[in-house]
Amino acid sequence: MDRRGFIKSLKNLLGPAIAAMLAASVTQASAADKVVKVGVLHSLSGTMAISETVLKDVALMTFDEINAKGGVMGYKIEPVVVDPASNWPLFAEKARQLLTQDKVAAVFGCWTSVSRKSVLPVFEELNGLLFYPVQYEGEELSKNVFYTGAAPNQQAIPAVEYLMSKEGGGAKRFFLLGTDYVYPRTTNKILRAFLHSKGVDDKDIAEVYTPFSHTDYQTIVGNIKQFAAGGKTAVISTINGDSNVPFYKELGNQGLKATDVPVVAFSVGEEELRGVDTKPLVGHLAAWNYFMSLKNASNDDFKKEWAAYAKAKKLSSADKPLTNDPMEATYIGIHMWKQAVEKAHSFDVDKVIVAMAGQQFKAPSGFVAEMDSKNHHLHKPVFIGEVKSDGQFSVVWKTKGPIRAQPWSPFIPGNDKKKDEPEGKSKV
């Protein structure tokens, strides 16, 4: 029997009491040299590297910032960075390595939902703590995960409502285009139900998927044009990763303008548009909880800190430092974890989970982000931005204030019976 199997069977035999003791001994061990290890689990290569690499960098920046101010409860943060290489099973392996070998107190990572689904059983089995910084499809609630990105009602639904409004162009037909995996499929299922509730028929909704790393969008852009001839159309894109670059290139080359058929994207931010010629894309939309172009004091600080960090570490992005929504969510997540640890006076996962409830942080979005007291999601404001010629977004619509997340979308039947709180949370 190998070591991993041995630990697993030991746990099954002796139950969680041993696990808690093990966790406690970990804390004591790291207390001796006053260092706490945390994991960073982002793809640094492969199709998702375009989006995830900066999240690793912004996490390291935030650790530096916290360390410079005395660390967490006096402990210096020591990051353990691993590269799961856009390979979903590898995510689970690396997560297990972080939790069992490196014995990290918390992990910040994942972008695609398929990677999160892949690591979820590992975190639940080993009682780890994952901070997930990206908007996602909902339909999940684990006591071991804190979701600092948006749930569908904090991104997708407001965006579609905007498209249907007079200001947004009054779209009557919708072309749902996504990468073929769980996030786009679930989001589109929710959106279809939402559109039905607004009186849009199935004949006015098209749903198209492409594989990861797809590069040939000729036919699809042609199909969009054809579909748009049937009435005022908007495209809702859940394309993820580096496929976005050829998609937007093809849109520009085929002359599909935002004033005719606007494309609203849920996974395209400032970073993904880097290096794309954005002049033909002016007016296409993105919905996020943060944009780099927001004007407020905390965003100015955040941008300055990032620019200085990128320059100091000679990152390839240093000549044009960009910030985006998942970076902000990573930043919020790390700070909230620090606050929760200090409130709990412990790195123990169960205690930190309890202390996370109701944590507040002045976010770069200009609003105070608050961790919900029950459902592990943040209360966040929603912004809808249009691409400008310089690759930034100008905000054309926003909510009055932060809104509460609904991880179980009311537009999926059966969800009304689900509990708005993860199972198995201990009441310490």
Added chain:
Amino acid sequence: MMRRLAWLIGAAMLMASAAPVAALDAAVVDRLVFGDGDEKSRAIDALVAEGDPRAERLLQALADENVQTAGQRVLIVNGDAAIDAVTGAAVAPLPADRDDVVVNNRLRRELSAALAAFKLTAPSRDVRLSAARQLADSADAAMLPLIKRALGSEQDVAVRSSLESIAATLELHADDRNVRLAAIRRLGQSSSGNAKTLLLGLLERTPAGTYVETDEEVRSAAQSGLRAVDNRLAWGERVGLLFAGVSLGSILLLAALGLAITYGLMGVINMAHGELIMVGAYATYVVQSFFRSHLPQWFDFYLLLGMPAAFVAAALVGMALERAVIRFLYGRPLETLLATWGISLVLIQAVRSIFGAQNVQVENPAFMSGGIELLANVVLPWNRIVIIFFAAAVLIAMGLLLSRTRLGLFVRGVTQNRAMAACVGVPTRRVDTWAFGLGSGIAGLAGCALSQIGNVGPDLGQSYIVDSFMVVVLGGVGQLAGTVYAAIGLGFANKLLESWSGAVLAKIAVLIFIIVFIQKRPQGLFALKGRAVDA
């Protein structure tokens, strides 16, 4: 008194420049900048009705996102200089706390229509034509008098025809029934998606199932117009599909041509072929970066140097590969397969270490952006057109090389009968190296072309290796013509299936087709006849 004098002088100066005198209505400008969506829209209509060049300047600045506000003042900012939008007076120094005026899609659409309306009476025919084209999809009812006026004075046939269809879209809901019927007939001759949308609108039903439009004759005219438009749109679609098929075929051809030499002619199963493509793409990237930093004025021509660089880089890597590894493994396909696969991993990792794991950005030169509009709903992108011609050129060059040159003769000789070729004095070993270098170099050219349409990253080759082998195996080993037919055929099959069943299923269907095909015809589409096969 002084102010009045200044005003008079200003007015006199304006009159001297033969422009309408009235200053812009401050209230209208105020609504344009600070109002909500509807107010902005009405303000644009009002400004268009004024027809003042200063109104045009303001709208143009707003469309270019050059309008800013400082408190209640509206400024047109151009670099460090600014003028007041209402009075036209220069503003210096610039106020510090300026805000951009946010332009959303709705506003942008109305602005471009308004600006086009201003240009309808421009002296240049080309400006008028492009303005009329632009208005085709975005004109609103308020512009009808303006368009009628333009029609009255327009002499040019093309511009007239454009204007007439715009007028038709606006008269679709006129009060006079005959005007409406004429408008519908005019729309029926159009081939734009917009015309279809408008005609569909006439055939809309209420939830109860009755038509919104009560006039029977209008409905039937709309119905027949819609059929005609649909027909033309369907043609556009077919042309688009044809082009997409040829384009994908040309890309597959480029990726597979090099393999047709190394695998087809030499019998080496080169799993590192995809990585040679990747080397070519990175060579293009390096040349592009060099041009950007050292010769920015020549940036548009970087491909002229990028192509030979990609060829040479990939050919050198290929020849080194052949000298160091493959020449010891001729005739042992399994070992070659494993060795080259290992090399492909080494190459990927090497590129990752040198250039980083993230994709690098290769920008299209300006002449390869955008496209030509063939029909109203078909735009052929320049980068794909260029690649189609490029693939054809590479194919012809390679065909000539193999059939007309001494090296080509040697390569064919060695392929057909190595021992006999050696007997008559062909240096077979050296020919192997040169031929492998040639195949690799063509893979490099493919990489150069691919960098113009897709992402350039260390994994680039992985997505093309399977496709390349598919093309070569389907086409028949050892045959250039087969490679061409197979590439174009697969391109079409893929695109046809994709438009019918989506990209994911299309890929699967093509693979299944090839599996079945190879079962039935293991030698591929075209097979070498006679004894040569056993060589």
